Amino acid sequence: MTRVLYLIACAAGPTQYIDDGVRAAQATGWDVCLILTPSAAAWWEPRMQELVDLTGHPVRSRYKLPWEQDQLPKADAMLVAPMSCTTLNKWGAGIADTLAIGLPSEGVHMGVRVASMPYFNQAQAAQPAVGASIAALRKQGVMVLDGPGGYQPHPPKQGDPKAFPWRQALDRLDA
Ligand SMILES: Cc1cc2nc3c(=O)[nH]c(=O)nc-3n(C[C@H](O)[C@H](O)[C@H](O)COP(=O)(O)O)c2cc1C
DSSP states (O other): OOEEEEEEEOSSGGGGGHHHHHHHHHHTTEEEEEEEOHHHHHHHGGGHHHHHHHHTSOOBOSOOOTTOOOOSOOOSEEEEEEEOHHHHHHHHTTOOOSHHHHHHHHHGGGTOEEEEEEOOBHHHHTSHHHHHHHHHHHHTTOEEOBSTTSBOOBOTTOOOGGGOOHHHHHHHHHO
């Protein structure tokens, strides 16, 4: 049976190319459901239908209303990538004010495999909250793919969002 991956993307550079991430995951056999933060959804708003067509699922970016049904199949795994500095720090502090944080923050405590790969620059990474948030997520069982073998923060203004290592993140999720 095809496994379901929730690919959860924030408003960080590589999300401009989130279709690359979807295709990379599909190529390794995942049925991909895409969840965007509200900020990331604004980036894709004019082209959202492309993502719906690509995944074959609604693209979700907001919590459902109390009377609405679930629109997506149950997840076998979740990958938060690219994870923004903002989402990392909110999640680390237990703030789940976006569906993009709510799903993995509960999922990891319900037996779902959850990984995240950050994408932000060294100036953002220098905030003391960043290390504390990564430690808080790891303590809960989230695989945070930063540093060697994951994503290393780039110097400010020198990112290469098109080259985000989707395949590496997917391989680590499956390892
Ligand atoms: C064009 C643009 C690119 C951005 N790139 C990044 C990025 O690569 N990493 C990051 O952490 N924040 C980046 N930001 C800032 C985030 O979008 C901002 O912190 C936002 O609140 C993140 O919210 P979200 O995590 O809910 O998507 C960028 C903002 C803009 C306008």
